[in-house]
Amino acid sequence: IVSPSEARHWQTLQSLNPLRYPIFENIKSVPPDVWENEHLVVERFLADYQDGLFYINYFVFFGEKEISGRMGAGDPIVKFSNCVVDQTVPVPDTIRRCRAQMNADFGRIDYVRDGDNYCVIDVNKTEGGGVSNHEVREELHFLASGLETFLNQDNTSRHESFSTEV
Numbered sequence: 001i002v003s004p005s006e007a008r009h010w011q012t013l014q015s016l017n018p019l020r021y022p023i024f025e026n027i028k029s030v031p032p033d034v035w036e037n038e039h040l041v042v043e044r045f046l047a048d049y050q051d052g053l054f055y056i057n058y059f060v061f062f063g064e065k066e067i068s069g070r071m072g073a074g075d076p077i078v079k080f081s082n083c084v085v086d087q088t089v090p091v092p093d094t095i096r097r098c099r100a101q102m103n104a105d106f107g108r109i110d111y112v113r114d115g116d117n118y119c120v121i122d123v124n125k126t127e128g129g130g131v132s133n134h135e136v137r138e139e140l141h142f143l144a145s146g147l148e149t150f151l152n153q154d155n156t157s158r159h160e161s162f163s164t165e166v
Contacts, residue, residue, distance in 0.1 A: 048112040063149025
């Protein structure tokens with residue numbers, strides 16, 4: 001939570017560090033200059049906080065191949081780079097319906113659990129790259145085999161999942 005002593009020049013900011021997004025206590029705590037800055041976006045922070053960790057779920061898919069997991073970190077902004085827990089979890093039906101409604105064959109959906117509901121917080125129709133991709137070579141090879149879905153259009157719809165446990 002951002003304290004008043006952490007005053008920033010909100011009206012002149014053009015970007016923020018994605019690992020250090022400010023989290024305000026409530027909507028009234030957001031400085032007026034933030035609302036007036038066209039380079040900034042305000043989103044409600046939904047925390048899936050359990051046993052001292054913040055969690056985010058991810059669902060990566062290509063055709064019938066999918067990887068679904070849940071990452072946990074001590075920092076409220078959970079990224080692969082700071083996670084201390086990465087466990088396989090089933091994909092909730094509501095998230096599958098979201099994918100179907102978007103007609104997405106390839107991509108990633110990030111979501112959090114909010115009580116009994118799931119809330120999508122990010123959708124990417126491309127999967128990111130970077131220097132860390134060598135660490136997930138098996139997962140990428142598995143996803144790449146999803147291309148067979150499109151080469152063999154007579155396949156029945158079945159989803160094959162990859163297990164990732166850290």
